[in-house]
Amino acid sequence: MMDDLIRGEFIDLRSLHEDDAELTFAWRQTYRARFLNEGAQTVEEQLAWIHSRTDNELNFIIQIKNGQPIGMISLVAIDTVNRRAESARFLIGDENAAKGIPAAVEAMMLLYDIAFERMGLVRVYGTVASGNSLMIKWQRYLGMKEEGRLRNHYFVNNTWQDAVCLGLLEEEYRKEGLPRMKRLIANCRSL
Numbered sequence: 574m575m576d577d578l579i580r581g582e583f584i585d586l587r588s589l590h591e592d593d594a595e596l597t598f599a600w601r602q603t604y605r606a607r608f609l610n611e612g613a614q615t616v617e618e619q620l621a622w623i624h625s626r627t628d629n630e631l632n633f634i635i636q637i638k639n640g641q642p643i644g645m646i647s648l649v650a651i652d653t654v655n656r657r658a659e660s661a662r663f664l665i666g667d668e669n670a671a672k673g674i675p676a677a678v679e680a681m682m683l684l685y686d687i688a689f690e691r692m693g694l695v696r697v698y699g700t701v702a703s704g705n706s707l708m709i710k711w712q713r714y715l716g717m718k719e720e721g722r723l724r725n726h727y728f729v730n731n732t733w734q735d736a737v738c739l740g741l742l743e744e745e746y747r748k749e750g751l752p753r754m755k756r757l758i759a760n761c762r763s764l
Contacts, residue, residue, distance in 0.1 A: 579633070579683050579686075579687065581679045581680075581682070581683050582679065582758065582762075583637070583638065583674040583675055583676065583679050583758070583761070584635055584636060584637055584638070584643070584674065584676050584679050584680060584683075585635075585636050585638070586633035586634070586635060586636075586646065586680065586683050586684070587633060587634050587636055588631075588632070588633060588634075589623060589626070589632035589633060589634055589645065590623075590634075591620060591623055591624070593623065593634055593642070594616055594617075594619040594620035594623055595616050595619075596642060596666070597619060597623075597634075597645055597666075598612075598615070598616045598619040599666070600644070600645065600664055600666030600667075601619075601664075629649070629650060629651045629652070630647060630648065630649040630650070630651060631647060631648045631649075631651070631687065632645070632647045632662070633645065633646050633647065633680075633684075635665070635676060635680045637670060637671070637674065637676070641667075641670055642666075642667070643665060643666060643667040643670045643671045643676060644663075644664050644665040644666045644667065644671070644676065644677075644680065645662055645663070645664050645666065646660070646661075646662060646663045646664075646680050646681070646684055647660070647661045647662040647663075648660060648661070648684055648687060648688055648697075649661045649662070651692070651694075653692070656693065656694045656695045656696065657694055657695065657696040657697070657698065658688055658692075658694055658696075658697055658698075659697070659698055659699050660681075660684060660688075660697050660698075660699045661699060663677075663680070663681070665677055673761075674761060675757055675758045675760075675761045677711075678715075678754050678757045678758060679754075679758060681715055681754065682751070682754040682755075682758070684697075685697065685741075685746055685750065685751070689743045689746055689747075694743065695742060695743045696740060696741070696742055696743070697740070697741045697746075698720070698738070698739060698740040698741070699712075699717075699738075699739055699740075700723065700726070700736035700737060700738050700739070701736070701737045701739060702727045702729050702734045702735075702736065702737075703722070703734045703735040703736070703737050704729060704730075704732070704734045709737050709739070712739050713739075714753065715741075715750045715753060715754060716741050716745050716746055716749040716750025716751075716753065717739040717740060717741045717750075718739065718740055718741070718745070719737060719738070719739055720738045720739065720740045721738045722735045722736065722737055722738060723735060723736040723738065
């Protein structure tokens with residue numbers, strides 16, 4: 574069982590609750606969410622989706638220190654036998670509230686800490702639509718390696734896009750990703 578609140582320096586991750594249905598539904602309707610898989614079409618469907626989450630995933634709300642929710646992130650397809658999981662559903666839904674703090678970096682760092690430190694996984698992976706070039710560049714900067722492509726895997730904005738397959742091994746995270754994340758967070762600390 575995972576703690577209900579994972580504390581960071583600038584943000585915290587808290588477990589997704591039923592009360593988050595309206596907010597997460599609203600975030601998923603924004604332009605920023607265009608690369609996420611198609612989600613619920615109503616708040617009621619979003620609530621049903623929250624209820625349907627399985628034991629092999631962890632879904633979090635990213636919140637700033639005053640408790641205001643600003644986004645979401647998940648670790649899904651958790652496989653404790655093969656010690657891997659997929660990072661997913663990453664979205665900063667309230668950009669204005671996140672301004673000036675390293676919310677995205679710290680959310681990823683906390684998620685990787687859960688995966689590699691708390692759960693003892695050896696691999697985190699995911700796919701990103703090829704048209705989402707900023708996310709691909711950012712994930713690479715944080716240490717992920719491109720492992721392949723699934724051609725015409727996503728139909729986004731009336732266009733077929735490849736799925737760029739990315740993966741991060743625990744030792745790569747420690748050697749490359751974690752030091753970069755810590756530097757980014759330290760830079761914000763000095764502002």
